[in-house]
Structures are given as structure tokens and as C-alpha cells.
Amino acid sequence: MIVDWFNGSTSDAKKDSVYFEAYRNQEKFMSGSVTLQHPPNWGKLSTSLLIGIIVGSVVIVASIATIIIIAIVGYKKV
Structure with missing residues (x-):
């Protein structure tokens, strides 16, 4: 089910962060940004x-x- 949410979403990795858009039923369900930290x-x-x-x-x-x-x-x- 969660995989279906991100089917067709976009991500853009710049400067150790990822912006994502998740869609459900052809409608934007969730969007946000995740910052990735180095160990x-x-x-x-x-x-x-x-x-x-x-x-x-x-x-x-x-x-x-x-x-x-x-x-x-x-x-x-x-």
C-alpha cells in the first residue's frame, strides 16, 4: 500500500536532501523534504x-x- 503512494512521485536529491511528492488516486497526497545526514x-x-x-x-x-x-x-x- 505504501509503495503505491509513491508510485509516480518525484524526488530531487540536492545537497544531501530529498524532496518527495506522493500521489494517491492521481492527487497529491503528501509532500515533504528529508535531510540526509552522514554517519x-x-x-x-x-x-x-x-x-x-x-x-x-x-x-x-x-x-x-x-x-x-x-x-x-x-x-x-x-
């Missing part, structure tokens, strides 16, 4: 996440370097 830690990386990104990057670079070295050594033996 308190939005946009900040935690220390453990930052360490994970750094360690993961080092592992990927080391893996690529190891594969290249093995390929070069294998190519020279042939």
Missing part, C-alpha cells in the same frame, strides 16, 4: 583499514615483482 565517521579511514590497504598493496607489488623475476630467470635458462 559520524563518514569519509575517515580507520587505522586497521589503512594498515590493511598498505599491507595489501605491498603484497600485490611483491607478487608482481616475484612473477617478473621468475619469468626472466626462466627465459634466460631456455
